[in-house]
Amino acid sequence: MAAAHPLYIAGDWVEGASTLTNRNPSDIADVVGDYAQASLAQVNDAIAAARNGANAWRHSGLEQRYGVLMAIGDELIARKDELGRLLSREEGKTLAEGIGEVHRSGQFFHYYAAEVLRQIDERVDSVRPGVEVETRREPVGVVGIISPWNFPMATAVWKIAPALAFGNAVIFKPANLVPASAWALTEIISRQDLPAGTFNLILGSGSQIGDALTHSPDIDAVSFTGSLEVGRRVASATAGNLVKCQLEMGSKNALIVADDADLDVAVEAAFAGAYSGTGQKCTASSRLIVTQAVHDRFVEKLIAKLETIKVGHALEEGVHLGPAVDARQLESNLAWVERAQADGATLAYGGGRLERDTEGYFMAPTLFVDTTNAMAINREEVFGPIACVIKVRDFDEAIATLNDTNFGLTAGIVTESLKLASDFKARAETGCVMVNLATAGTDYHVPFGGRKDSSFGPREQGRYAREFYTVVKTCYVKA
Ligand SMILES: NC(=O)c1ccc[n+]([C@@H]2O[C@H](COP(=O)([O-])OP(=O)(O)OC[C@H]3O[C@@H](n4cnc5c(N)ncnc54)[C@H](O)[C@@H]3O)[C@@H](O)[C@H]2O)c1
Numbered sequence: 001m002a003a004a005h006p007l008y009i010a011g012d013w014v015e016g017a018s019t020l021t022n023r024n025p026s027d028i029a030d031v032v033g034d035y036a037q038a039s040l041a042q043v044n045d046a047i048a049a050a051r052n053g054a055n056a057w058r059h060s061g062l063e064q065r066y067g068v069l070m071a072i073g074d075e076l077i078a079r080k081d082e083l084g085r086l087l088s089r090e091e092g093k094t095l096a097e098g099i100g101e102v103h104r105s106g107q108f109f110h111y112y113a114a115e116v117l118r119q120i121d122e123r124v125d126s127v128r129p130g131v132e133v134e135t136r137r138e139p140v141g142v143v144g145i146i147s148p149w150n151f152p153m154a155t156a157v158w159k160i161a162p163a164l165a166f167g168n169a170v171i172f173k174p175a176n177l178v179p180a181s182a183w184a185l186t187e188i189i190s191r192q193d194l195p196a197g198t199f200n201l202i203l204g205s206g207s208q209i210g211d212a213l214t215h216s217p218d219i220d221a222v223s224f225t226g227s228l229e230v231g232r233r234v235a236s237a238t239a240g241n242l243v244k245c246q247l248e249m250g251s252k253n254a255l256i257v258a259d260d261a262d263l264d265v266a267v268e269a270a271f272a273g274a275y276s277g278t279g280q281k282c283t284a285s286s287r288l289i290v291t292q293a294v295h296d297r298f299v300e301k302l303i304a305k306l307e308t309i310k311v312g313h314a315l316e317e318g319v320h321l322g323p324a325v326d327a328r329q330l331e332s333n334l335a336w337v338e339r340a341q342a343d344g345a346t347l348a349y350g351g352g353r354l355e356r357d358t359e360g361y362f363m364a365p366t367l368f369v370d371t372t373n374a375m376a377i378n379r380e381e382v383f384g385p386i387a388c389v390i391k392v393r394d395f396d397e398a399i400a401t402l403n404d405t406n407f408g409l410t411a412g413i414v415t416e417s418l419k420l421a422s423d424f425k426a427r428a429e430t431g432c433v434m435v436n437l438a439t440a441g442t443d444y445h446v447p448f449g450g451r452k453d454s455s456f457g458p459r460e461q462g463r464y465a466r467e468f469y470t471v472v473k474t475c476y477v478k479a
Contacts, residue, residue: 004034005183007042007203010049011196016042016203022179025092025323026313027358032090035179038202043212046171046200047219050142053197054169058139065116068192069165073109075188076102083184088314090180091152092322092361093277095315105157107444112165115463132477137470139167140244141220144213146206146234148226149325150280152178153185158444159223162465164199171200171219173210177325179203206230217241223468224248228453235456246457246468248449250381251409253439254287256398256424257298258415265436266414267301273412273438274387275309275365278321280329283410283440287378288389289398295391299348299369306349306365312356321385323361330361333384337366340377345388346370373401395420403429408451410439431455
């Protein structure tokens, strides 16, 4: 193996065209490792290899597929402490969250191992006597998987596991900020009983390597998670070649705190939703829509909670919030603080960069009050530990405010009322709704995705993943 962690193409570890150094955002003196960067020619090598892999893997037996997926899941779970540490070191989420993400990644593989055995093709009677009709699912073929940095392993795995389960070959292009988790996952997959080319790892910048992959007419599908801006590009690149595509993108989620809310539950849901993972979650509730009856008490309690929060090195015990993922994200967060104030929001807590023993991208959890839903900070995705309180008259205004956004991923409400909860479930224009729970935090065996600008194409996860990773064939047989 070369000095830098290599690419994985056609069943071989191969050097890239250049190298990228990956650093720990909690301590930029800490080098996580050097990672190969693919050339454009290597993107084509990976696509050709994946075609061979797809042709072989589609004929694999069910027990082979089941065994491969179970083995990957077993190893991820057995090594979750070590790999969770690596993940936290490169991304900056706390160690507990890093370990939790690796554990969940293992569970995704186990879930899709079970899906391999769940054959639900149909045989139906034809309208023509003597003819049998069968609908069956076949693999879509070669799938490009492009993932973001904020869930370095889970987001990739909830695509890779169903892709392999349903008999496809994969070309995996992770975000360049988090190559270590992707590489560790690839190393595990490389030791499984898979035909050469079934799984390929290409590392490199999105604008070059990702762009080349999505513009290729020689792939069959692209599953992308990332920003709205890049998602639009991926959609037009794949549409140009009539390549199937699925996009999960940004969000502007809201948590409603209703008149009758248990405010302790509301504060915990607001904290977990808005700040955990340093707010770097697509499911983050950056808008806190609070009715006037409970506004002042809720704000007071949330500030009291924020005062107890320890920000620091992600691997340090007792730390609740790690750093921003890089200097650019931190600068963007700080620019949002200035912009919100210029637009008339009142800074109620935090707002600044924090110094710690190590040089990292630390920022105080930040809360704004007196904000309106029209302010830019309440319309665009921030992706930092910043939440804005929007005061509303009542539940109807809360729902109208919640839905007044271009995005539609998750939404939450804290209420004791069954009627309000039920109205909320029906009226929230989002893909996921949560009652008395944070907007972040979802299960691995059910569908996940949004509406409006948050998502495009078939749903991900659970048994719905089958729709994207397979194609239907209708077979007519006259005996
Ligand atoms: N809805 C969801 O399920 C979900 C989950 C996690 C993250 N996200 C979103 O991801 C974003 C944060 O992640 P990010 O900053 O890594 O997003 P990003 O859009 O910058 O990058 C995502 C991926 O796309 C690649 N890429 C960049 N330019 C490309 C191009 N021109 N062609 C092809 N690929 C390209 C990147 O290298 C990376 O692998 C946020 O908007 C967040 O909401 C959404």
